[in-house]
Every structure is written in C-alpha cells, then in structure tokens.
Amino acid sequence: MAGTTLPTPIYPLYADRMHFTVLTTTVIYATYAGGVLVALVLFGRWSDAIGRRPVLWAGIGFAVASAAVFLSADSVAVLLVGRVLSGLSAGLFAGTATAAVIEAAPPSWRGRASSVAAVSNVGALGIGPLLSGLLVEYAPEPLRLSFAVHIVLAVLAAVAVAIAPETSPRHGRITVQRISVPPEVRPVFLIAAVAAFAGFAVTGLFTAVAPSFLANIVGIDNHAVAGVVVGSIFAVSAVAQIVSTGLAPERAVAIGCAILAAGMVTLAVALHLSSLIGVILAAVISGVGQGISFSRGLAAVMERTPTDRRAEVSSTYFIVVYVAIALPVVGEGLASQVWGLRAAGLNFAVIVAILATMCLVAILTREARDARREISA
Template sequence: MAGDLRGWRVSVLGGAVFAVCMTGTTLPTPLYPLYQEKFHFSELTVTVVYAMYAVGVIGVLLLAGNASDAVGRRPVLLWGLGCAAASGVCFLSATGLGWLYAGRLLSGFSAGLFTGAATAYVMESAPPGGASRATFVATAVNMGGLGCGPLLAGVLAQYAARPLYLPFAVHLALVACSVAVVLWLPEAVEERRPLRTVRPQRPGVPPRVRPVFGPAATASFVGFALLGLFTSVSPAFLAQSLDVTDHAVSGAVVALAFFASTGGQLAVGPIGVRRSLPLGCAGLLAGLAALAGALYRDLLALVVLSAAVGGFGQGLAFRGALSAVGGASPADRRAAVISSLFVVAYGGISVPVIGVGLLTEPMGLEGAGLVFIACMAALVVAAAGYLLRRPVTVGT
C-alpha cells in the first residue's frame, strides 16, 4: 500500500512538472495584440511567430524524440525545463520581433523534449495496475497545461500590472520549483546509455498501416489546425470584430478549446477507438461550422461554442488516431509511425495558420478565416467519408 502511494505521488508530481512546461508554450496567446501594438507587426507575423513553436517541436521529435530512452527521463526533463526558462527570458527581454521568434522556438524545444519523456515518466511511475489512471494523468496534464497558459496570462494581463512581464515572471518561478521537483524525483530508466547513442528518428509508415494512417493523420491535421487558429489569431478576431478587448476573456476562450480537448480524449475510453475517429471528425466539422457562423455574424457565443465543440472533437479524433495507428503498427516500427503522426499534427498547427496570415491583408481576418474553414471542412469530410466506408479495426 505504501509503495502504491509513493508510486502515485511520483507519477502526479511528474505530471505537475509536465503541466508547468506545457503552460509556458501557450502563455503568449492572449498577449499577441499587445505585442502587435508594441512592435507594429501584422497578423501574418503573428502566425509566423506562433508557427515557430511547431518548428521547434517537430525538430526535437525527429532529432531527439527518443533521447530519454537512452540517457534517462530526468535529464531530458531538465533540458526541457531549461528551454522553457530560456523561452521565458526571451519574452521578458523582448525589445524586438527577434526575441519573440527565439522565445517561441525555445518553447517548441521544451514541448518536444517533454512530449515523450514526461508521458513515459508519468506512466512508468504509476504502481502496477494503474496504467489506465496514469494515462488519464498524462492526458489531462498535457492538454490541461496548454489550457492553463492563456488563462493565466489573460487574467494577469487584464488585472495585474506589467502584462508583458508578469506572466513570464510567474512561469519562471513555477519552472524553478519544477527543477527542484525533478531533482528529487527518482529515475525511471534503469539501463542508461550515452547521449552519443541517440540517433534521429526517421518517420515512416509501412504499407499495411497506410489505410489507417491516412484518415487518422488527416483528422489530426485538421484538429491541430483548429487549435492553432484559436491560439494564434482568435484574440485579434475577438478584439477587432467583437470589441472584446478583455485579455482574460480571450484567454478563457482559448483555454476552453484545450480543456474541451482533454474531455474528448478521456471520452475515447467509453466510446471506443472504432467510433471515436468518425465521431471526432463530426465534432471537428461542427466546431468549424460554429466558427464560420461566428466569423459571418460576429457572435461571441458561436466562438465559445466552436471552442467547446471543436476542442472536444479534436481530443476525440486525436486520441482515437493515436490508438488506431499505434494498434495497426508493427511493434518494431510503432515509434516511427507515431512520430510521423505527430509531425503531420504539428504541421497542422503551423501551415494552415500561416495561410490565414497571408490571406488576412487582401481578404480581412473574417474572409481568411472562412477560406481556412472551407479547406479544413473539405479535409475532415473526406476523412470521415473514408472512415465510414472502411471503419478502423484496432490491433491489426
């Protein structure tokens, strides 16, 4: 019994550190309008600054995504916290656009390092028989941490002094506490190897997995693109089109999308993987439709509905995609296939959002958003249609 309690204490503390790291990755979201006002840059620049995060995540996943299997979980967690701290220092020191690019890139490095290492640590530290609850902890702290970032920054920016400094100072304090926690936590990897043995992971999809991978990756791409749109340009839309200049409100709307995603991921258990992918696609389509209505009619209620429904659909689709792709992959290729899925998903965070930024000047934010919605809706309808014709079978 005492061993179980210690195991859960270690697992939950590892999850708390995970949440702190992920909180930092979305911290700047409600602050982008303030940076625009300070440094005088366009919506396109906002989307490029935001997309630097995806560049950092993808780079680390490909080059060092399996590093913690060799050198241990704790060193990689400490490297990730170091990148998170360096990112916060960049934002605190920002006197020009270059600091924002560097801060977002370092933030991506921290998330890339934590994605595999922290998830594995939380699950490995749980006592025997606790795999399901440990998966819940890992899922909740990942998406919950992403949701806490804009909420924390929005509240501090609205109700406290120095809105471009205090959120990052608070996060740096949390990172410092997290370093102390990681130094106390036990190592989960028993047989460690030198860092030089780590090799870049080459993404790959075996032929037998491709029928499952195609619709799963498409749904993941659309889901992450929707979250990317909320995290990059939704504060500008709320301010320009709806006259919502309250940073706490804009942060809460973005947070809702991530919290709803957590709910969607947790719903995969009772719903089942076979149904979660097509139902997730339906949720994404409903979220896109609500967002189109919000852009066309300038209604805050529809923005909130889009965040809730689209976020839930994203969580349902993405966890279903991970389960389906992982179950269909041969054991010796599973890591490479899952890495490929993450690369596609994080591509969804960056490429479509930059497209919105490019279209904003000639078409306006609403017009660019409607083009984005039409393209993403076409993709998700194609994926859903394929899944209805050829339902996913897990474990084949």
C-alpha cells in the same frame, strides 16, 4: 507545457507596440512548431539512452530560457527566438514526460497513467492562455509578469524532477528518431493523420488568432476573455480524450470528425455574426471533435503497428500534428492580408470542415466495405 501557450493573449500587445499585423503574429506562433519538430526528430530517443531526468531538465532549461527572452523582448526577431526555445522545451517534454509518468505509476494506476499524462499535457496548454489572460488584464506589467510566473513554475518543476526517481532503464543508444510508416498501417494512418491535421489546425488557429478575432471582429479586447476562449478548446479536448477511451478507435475518429466539422460551421456563423457566444461555442465543439479524433486516431494507428515500430510511427503522427499547428495558421495570416481577417477565418473554417468531412466519408466507406466482405465470407 503551459508556457508554450502563455503568450497567446499577449500577442495583441506586442502587435501594438511593435506595429505588426496578424500575419506576423501567425509566423511568430508557428515558429514554435519548428522547435518542436527539431526536438522530436533529433532528441526524441535520448531519454531512453541517458534517462528521463536529464532530458526533462533540458526541457525545463529551454522553457526558462524562452521565458527570459520574452521578458526582454523588444523586436519580432527576439519573439521568434523565444518561440523556438519554447518549441524545443515542448518537444523534449512531450514524449519524455509521458513515458516518465507511465513508468512511475504504481501497478494499480498503470491503466490510468497514460490518461493522467495526456490530461496534464493538453490541460496545461489550456491553463497557459487562461493564466496570462488574467494577469495581462488585471495585474501590473502585462508584458512581463506572466513570464516571471512561468520561470517560478519552471523552477518548481525542476525541483520536482530532482526529487522524483529515475524511471528509465537507460537502454539503447543516442540516435536520430526514424520517421516512417509500415505499408500495412498506411491506409489507417492516412485517415487518422488527416483528421489530426484538421483538428490541430483548429487549435493552432484559436491559439494564434482568437484574440484578433475577438478584438477586430467581435469588438472585445479583454485579454482575460481571450484567454478563456483559447483555454476552453484545450480543456474540453482533454475531457473528450478521457471520455472517448471506451469507443472503438475508427468509429470514434468518425464521430470526432463530424463534431469538428460542426464546430467549423459554428465558427463560420459566429464570425459572420460577430458573436462572442458563437466563438466560444465553436471553441468548445471543435475541442471535443479534436480531442476525440486525435486520441482515438492515434489509438487506431497503434493497434495496427508492430510493437518494434511504434516509436517511429507515433513520431511521424506527431510531426503531422505539429505541421498542422504551423502551416495552416500562417496561411490564415497570409489570407487575412489579402481578404481581411473575417473572410480569411470563414475560408479557414470551410476548408477544415471539408477535410473533416472527407475523413468521415472515408471511414464510413471502409466500414461499409469491411461489412460487405464479412457478409460475403
């Protein structure tokens, strides 16, 4: 998973060499989400039928192919191909690796296995830009070394998968993942999905555009610093997801939305003042809000979903998430062409803050209505 965010600190170097704008950067980044969506819909149920290991090996194969493409990238078209392959790898890993970790856990670890899988997933997204930022800034071959390291890590992962036992009973058949939400779940799903959309739009913004914010607005072009900023939002998101597991799901989503809105206010102020500390603080606050609202939103939805419909509902939820990673970020790129990067970032922050606040108000309204019903009953 670290490979999916590995290119982030390298995008400014590609932009300088290939002479493209922030808009092109956001399109290159968002192409990854398309690969993820294809993998989720077409291959999301394959590991149940053919086993976890073959699908994990396929994901590793796509990851290695992506890194190999980036090693030889000499045009925007090649970068797009690399991102699609990276998205396919992430789409295969996301559900399959999580299921494998949970199934492989001994009974004493069953309660913690899902948290281990979540932290591995989100934490790795933070490790990617941190690793490449350090290598780009302080090591030779800034356009290639990070991807060579990624190939080595992927080969080690393939060996680990070969050693690990198969955990799937191989039930079911190969089908396309159905996408739907039962009527009784839709009110909660709508609120949780909008909260997740807002949160992942922010992570997409930082992953695609944070290096440009730092270089063009704050005046800092250190790639390691860019890696730290992007990595921090995923690191605190992982911690927040663990810490918030004891909170009631809907109330936790409300708390997460409030924190996310505060993070966007902080980002707007930071961009206005060209403040590095402000951008870092915005990443940390937003990461907390995103982590809580995403994980507990999914929990709220799963609580109300019949067992036999959970796969399709969770897939629908993740499709919303990956659309959020792509579309708003491309919108940010388009806006930067018209208004400039600072104004586009300010408008993005305002829109996300409004979305998060709408979710907060909707949850509080539901709670107040339910409380009145209990009193009248």
